[in-house]
Amino acid sequence: MSGNEQATKILPLQDLHKAAGARFGAFAGWSMPISYPAGVMKEHLHTRAHAGLFDISHMRLFEVSGPDAAAFLGRACPLDANALDNGQSKYTLLLDEHAGILDDLIVTRLGSHRFMVVANAGNAAADEKHLKAVAKDFDCKVEPLERVFLALQGQDAKAVLVAAGIDAAHLSFMHGFEPRPGWFLTRSGYTGEDGFEIAVPVKDGAALAENLLADERVQWVGLAARDSLRLEAGLCLHGQDIDPSTDPVSAALMWAISKPVREKGAFIGAEALAKKGAQGASEKRVGLKPEGRQPVRDGVELFTENGERIGRVTSGGFGPSAEAPVAMGYVATELAKPGIRLFADVRGNRLPINVHTLPFVPHRYRKG
Amino acid sequence: MASTYFTEDHEWISVENGVATIGITDYAQEQLGDIVFVELPEKGRKLAKGEAAVVVESVKAASDVYAPVDGEIADVNDKLSSEPALVNSAATGDGWLWKMKLSNEGQLSGLMDEAAYKKLIG
Numbered sequence: 001m002s003g004n005e006q007a008t009k010i011l012p013l014q015d016l017h018k019a020a021g022a023r024f025g026a027f028a029g030w031s032m033p034i035s036y037p038a039g040v041m042k043e044h045l046h047t048r049a050h051a052g053l054f055d056i057s058h059m060r061l062f063e064v065s066g067p068d069a070a071a072f073l074g075r076a077c078p079l080d081a082n083a084l085d086n087g088q089s090k091y092t093l094l095l096d097e098h099a100g101i102l103d104d105l106i107v108t109r110l111g112s113h114r115f116m117v118v119a120n121a122g123n124a125a126a127d128e129k130h131l132k133a134v135a136k137d138f139d140c141k142v143e144p145l146e147r148v149f150l151a152l153q154g155q156d157a158k159a160v161l162v163a164a165g166i167d168a169a170h171l172s173f174m175h176g177f178e179p180r181p182g183w184f185l186t187r188s189g190y191t192g193e194d195g196f197e198i199a200v201p202v203k204d205g206a207a208l209a210e211n212l213l214a215d216e217r218v219q220w221v222g223l224a225a226r227d228s229l230r231l232e233a234g235l236c237l238h239g240q241d242i243d244p245s246t247d248p249v250s251a252a253l254m255w256a257i258s259k260p261v262r263e264k265g266a267f268i269g270a271e272a273l274a275k276k277g278a279q280g281a282s283e284k285r286v287g288l289k290p291e292g293r294q295p296v297r298d299g300v301e302l303f304t305e306n307g308e309r310i311g312r313v314t315s316g317g318f319g320p321s322a323e324a325p326v327a328m329g330y331v332a333t334e335l336a337k338p339g340i341r342l343f344a345d346v347r348g349n350r351l352p353i354n355v356h357t358l359p360f361v362p363h364r365y366r367k368g
Numbered sequence: 369m370a371s372t373y374f375t376e377d378h379e380w381i382s383v384e385n386g387v388a389t390i391g392i393t394d395y396a397q398e399q400l401g402d403i404v405f406v407e408l409p410e411k412g413r414k415l416a417k418g419e420a421a422v423v424v425e426s427v428k429a430a431s432d433v434y435a436p437v438d439g440e441i442a443d444v445n446d447k448l449s450s451e452p453a454l455v456n457s458a459a460t461g462d463g464w465l466w467k468m469k470l471s472n473e474g475q476l477s478g479l480m481d482e483a484a485y486k487k488l489i490g
Contacts, residue, residue, distance in 0.1 A: 040427040041402040224401075224428045293452075294405045295425050318404040318427045325404075347407075347423065 011057050012148050012202045016209055020220050027223055028122035028239075030058040035222040043225040044320040047191055048361075051154040052221035053212055060124035061147055061184065061199055062117040062131065066140030069113045076134045077105065078248070078257040078267045084109040089174040089186050091256050093248060094119075094127060095269030099276055100244035101251065103127050104236065108176040108186055113140075116176070116184055118197070120238050134268070147184075148205025153195030153229075155364065156217040161196060164211045168196060173365040187366070190226065192233030192359055194366040231326055232319045234287060234358030240298060241285065241314040241328060248273060250281035250330065284336035287356040288313060288327040288344075295325040296344045296353055302331060303343045303350070310335055313344065322360045331355065373476055374485035375436045380460055383476065387442060391464040392424065392433060392455065395489045400426045403455040408444040409466060415439060417475060422465045424455060437475040439468035 009030045011017065017024070022033035033055060036043060046052055064073060070081035077092040084090060089108040093101055103123040108116045119127045124144075131142045152160060161168050168185055171177070173194070176186030182201040189195035200208050212218050227237070236242045242251045254262075254277070261267070262277065290296045295318050302311035316327030331342065340355040370384040378396035382389045397403065407423040415421055415435035422433040444466045448454060454463040470476075480488065 034428075035401060039401050044427070228427055293449075294407065295430070297430065318425070320402075320427065 009058070011055055012205050013055055013057065013209055016206060017055065017220070022220070022222065025223070028058060028120070030121060032058060033220065033222045035224045036220045038219065040222070040224040040228065041320045043219070043221040044228050046219055047154045047221050047225065047229060048193060048321050049155065050217045050219075051152055051156040051160050051195075051215075052191070052225070053209065053218050054151040054153065054221050054226055055149075055209075056151050056197070057147065057149045057205075058121035059149055060119045060121065060127065061145040061149065062119065062128070063114065063143045063145055064117055064131075064140060065114045065143070066138070067113055068138035069115055069140040072135050072138035072140045073107060073115060073117075075138070075266055075268065076131055077107065078261050078265055078270070078273070079107060080258060080261050080265070081107065081109065081115065083258070086111060087175050087177050089176050089188055093253065093256060094130065095248070095267065095273065096244060097269055097272060099247040099249075099269040099272035101238070101242045101246055101248065101253075102130065102244055104238050104242065106186070106188060108184075110176075110178060122239050145199070146202055147199040148202050148208070149197065149199045150205075150209060150212070151189050151191075151195060151197045152212060152218070153189045153191040153193045153221075155194060157193070157195040158366065160212060160215045160217055163215055166198075172367045190233070190235055191229035192235070192361055192363045193229075194364055227315075228317055228319060231315050231317060231328065232322055232359060232361040233363060234328065234360065236285070237315060246285075246330075247276050247281070249276045250283050250285065252285045281333055283311065283330045284333050285314075285328060285330055286336050287358040287360060288316070288329055288342075288353050289356040289360070290325045290327065290344065291352040291354065293325065294346065294351060296327050296346055296351060300344050300346055302329065302353065303345060304335075305341075305343065310342065319360055326360045327353070328358065371476075372482060373436070373479035374482065375434075375479055376488065377434055377436075378489075379433060379436050381436050381476070381479065383470070383473075386470055386473065387467055388437065388439065388470055389464050389467050390421075390433075390436065392459055393485070393489075394459045397456050397459040397463070400424060400429075400431055402427050403452045406448040406452045406455065406465065408446075408448065409441055411441050411444060413441045415441065415468065425452075433465060435468070436479060437468075438471045440471065441466055442469050443467040
């Protein structure tokens with residue numbers, strides 16, 4: 001063992017989850033509610049039909065501020081932070097010199113010299129170190145925040161928030177603001193549904209959760225259903241679908257990088273990314289739909305009819321809304337076309353699986 | 369009269385005339401959550417005690433179910449192909465997994481009875 005293992009971190013709202021009957025499991029160094037007594041299937045479907053409340057306090061918020069904040073973000077990420085309006089959010093990436101994906105992030109502009117960055121739990125410490133190192137060349141500071149972070153997702157999310165006295169109905173998708181001092185709220189999420197993410201000071205967390213849960217349209221949803229929801233929505237999980245060995249070209253994430261940034265961005269990894277863009281990727285991330293009822297999960301290898309190994313599954317399971325098994329993974333670029341039939345090797349059985357468009361369940365983001 | 373035994377891996381075995389019907393316990397199905405697929409073995413396959421016989425897949429994960437004793441598969445529950453959720457709703461009844469002809473009935477004495485199993489799961 002490495003000898004530098006850290007104790008499992010406990011969510012500030014753990015007692016609330018316990019009281020709700022959560023089943024806990026370890027994820028990214030945290031003890032997280034995986035599911036509640038309703039079960040993954042019902043939690044997933046409830047989110048799509050009404051509103052699911054997710055505790056995502058394991059994710060890390062960084063406040064970036066200072067005269068050079070935008071320039072710094074344009075160096076750290078393939079992003080023109082100056083092109084963001086106040087209140088606008090953007091999905092972006094943290095790349096290394098080889099254009100490998102260190103993390104995926106959401107950046108929101110909060111002022112002319114102030115931004116909020118949301119990073120994944122598993123990368124929080126590495127991101128902080130990396131961002132602070134990059135920031136040394138700029139007049140700005142990177143400050144990790146201690147917050148309770150909740151996601152309210154689903155068709156009823158807006159109405160629930162308004163009923164709870166939080167007026168965010170004016171926001172459109174991928175926009176955010178600070179409703180109260182220390183609070184941060186965006187209309188975004190990782191389920192494919194309309195929804196919000198709300199970060200509040202730890203002292204306000206329990207009251208906010210209880211306020212939202214008092215609405216009969218809301219129920220707790222655990223990490224397991226969060227995973228099946230994001231997979232149906234075709235969204236990447238860092239550490240699984242994307243990681244430093246993948247790049248935005250092969251991961252089919254070039255949409256997140258605007259053309260001007262691609263062409264003359266000063267971001268780390270720009271040169272490597274331009275080269276990969278020109279050469280084209282040897283493999284591509286795609287959706288995969290097994291023909292039968294059997295789920296095909298991450299780590300499973302993919303083959304052509306002739307038995308040639310041509311890819312791998314990086315996420316897979318059963319999609320409760322798709323009512324079928326769903327997966328995503330990487331296949332050789334020439335086979336990355338919807339309808340191409342491949343075979344998944346599941347415990348020695350060859351199961352037919354088709355390249356499929358993403359998402360599996362249409363996004364229902366609200367523009368206003 | 370059938371006798372029912374239990375394993376530490378949360379399988380139940382009901383034995384009648386040298387043939388055992390095997391499934392997972394109610395406790396196990398609850399732990400696994402919503403079952404969406406059951407991978408059943410071929411009839412006639414010979415199994416040694418401890419060998420993986422069936423794979424039960426929930427929304428989140430795949431779990432092996434092991435042969436609690438030696439034997440040969442006499443029948444499988446084909447109903448589970450179209451209705452895997454029977455394992456959730458009737459784990460110890462219609463949600464049975466497979467039947468096997470026992471080749472060593474003496475192994476049954478190493479298994480738990482219901483009282484001992486209940487103590488195990490608390």
